[in-house]
Amino acid sequence: MLRDVVGTFLDTLTEREFDGPLLALLHARGFTDIHFIHGAFEFGKDVLAKKTDPETGETRQYVIQSKAGDIGQPEWRAVRPQLEECEYNTVGHPSFDPDLPRVAVLVTTGRLKGAAPTDVTEYRKSVEARGLADLEIWEKPDLVECLCDDPIVDVAGDEVQADLMGMLTSVRDGGVTDRRIEMYTRRWLPPTGAAPRASVEAAILVNALLRTKRLDLAMSVGLQLVRATEHDPAASGDAKSAAKRLVLGLALQICDQTEPLLKDPLDFVRSTVSQLAMLTYPVICCRVAEALALGLALAREDGDGDAATRFEEALRGLAKQPGAARPVGDLFAPSVVAVTVMLATFDPMAAKAYLGRVARWLLDRYDEDLAGLGLASLAEDEEKTAERLLAGSLASTTMERRTSSYLATVVLDLARHLGDKDLYEGVRDNINALRVVPQATSADEGKARWKRGGTDVWPLPRVEFEPWGVQSARSLLSAPVEPVLSLILASACRSRHYPGGWSGLT
Incomplete structure (x- = not known):
């Protein structure tokens, strides 16, 4: 088979x-x-x-x-x-x-x-x-x-073959998710994984996802391949470059499909209309915007000026879509990071306006007076995500309001990165008033290898943010890798970020 x-x-x-x-x-x-x-x-x-x-x-x-x-x-x-x-x-x-x-x-x-x-x-x-x-x-x-x-490629062992076939079946049946992709691809990491096997499995999965029109999840597989090749000590520079080229190529495909819909802002909305548009529209916007931002970073790193210009124009247009500023849960916090930091490299005012809209959305979703139940955590599945968005106004709901948020941590860190004191102070004051606690995770990436969770990743249940004068003077945490790779790996991981490298994205 x-x-x-x-x-x-x-x-x-x-x-x-x-x-x-x-x-x-x-x-x-x-x-x-x-x-x-x-x-x-x-x-x-x-x-x-x-x-x-x-x-x-x-x-x-x-x-x-x-x-x-x-x-x-x-x-x-x-x-x-x-x-x-x-x-x-x-x-x-x-x-x-x-x-x-x-x-x-x-x-x-x-x-x-x-x-x-x-x-x-x-x-x-x-x-x-x-x-x-x-x-x-x-x-x-x-x-x-x-x-x-071949045992070096190693995709034919009984266990590997069964697991890969299970993933391919999920792709065909529409049951694969970003969460499952991240869990599955941990086997590509040392000590059990290796870049050759990861490259072959990634290519097979990407191919299957493209044939089922899940370009967004193909992008997720590409990000995990970058994670795998970067942590294989035996991987060559060309293997690492090939993984990045895969992500760039997928981002260009997303750009190709997005550009014709940006001439009229309503065209993009019309293309995403469905019975569940309240859920699917912001998800699509966030995923597309993130792909464009990552594509821009990789195109610049590759010296492809034409592609970079295309990504800039598409990102500027898509960031204006209401859905791009409405992440439906903490899973999409990295989308906000990628869009904001890359938009700021060529249009700082647009980046501030975009982040301001994200902040308003975040606060509204945690406001009990607006029937807010909070936004979903990384541990909550798609059903819980939908319930938090839709059930707040229902008298029959039994869901408790969530009081913690990784997205809040991201918004505050980004406000500091942009030097937007008013936004920072406004968000900080409001989350305190709403009793929302910023949270994140931390890890020794040498051991955790940018995994979303696990034994080498520990929670930070409360991330303290001081008044602007104090917070802005503090040093920023940097990743142990260069800025573009840090941005890509944060999108693969999705549970933590390193603000210290954002200023190096040009």
Whole structure:
């Protein structure tokens, strides 16, 4: 059954979505010094790698071209010049060693079909006769065998296979949630997990979620893959970059779908109207806004100015949507963090206006005079989240008003970050009057590895916020990683944040 799943997964991949699994495959086959080559100076190479023959001790330089889908004769004739360039071009990456024996590899997620196998055979004879680079072809059956059977990739063990199939069943049935994704992906972390397995499982899950139109949850899987690769000491820089590229690619897909709806503010509302719009509309707004903000941070880090400009315009437009400032529970507090800090990097006034709307929503939801029951905690499920939003005005409700809030902690920290004294003092005074206690979690990330909870994560049931003059003079807690990665990992974790790094997001 797993082989069928992996086969279907390969059938629907694009070339760039194959980056993570290809890295895992190369690692499993004993390749070293692996580097992706994407850009204006590819010269036919998608990946450079070296491999030493254990019997002869000979090291060879591999230049690998990946293609998605079946390759017929027209496709083969199109890709052949790229393989030929592999034989004589030595420009493209400093790790390329022109003195080593060279092997050109064509990796396809499909099969050679039609007249292509015959042409490949003749081409191989030609390069052998001329003493040029050897040629290898890795087709879909080869990839399925390696991804399923290799112990380094390790997705075929009985327990792993059963759990992965259970997740895929939940995806198909619509039962998968952000909470379940975070719990499941903890197995990708040390000491039991590893980046190769995480990359393959993430690609399979993302592919399944995209086919069921859950781009938002695919983004969640991508964030957890970043968490896994960053904490695997054996993960290469390219494995970490591939995980970030996956998140950026998913954010761009969200941007593609969002941009046409922002010309008229009502268009976005119309696209989300349903019988449960009071719940689904703010959830969609928060998830989309967070994805745009994270995409902006990654695009800037990647030096992609065009993508960054697109993200800025989309984020500015979506932040004006009422739903973007109405997080339905603490689960969406990281959305508010990402939107506010990234919006502030290019439109500080818009960031302050957005955070002010979030603050008003927060206070209203905890106000008993407005039938507020508080907003859901991270421990409460979707049903409890809905009940807190809708049941306050019902005489029959038995739900008690919640008196703690992680979102309150986030709003106060963000107000300080923006230097908005009036907002900070106003929120602080009102939550005290409403008897709302800001809360959060804390952890030694070297042990907790940004998990949402667990033995290495401890609660902070009360986070003290002093008057502005005192609070603004205090030092801010910083994450043990650089600012962009801290923002991404906070979105993966969702139970804590590190304000000390926000000023480094430019």
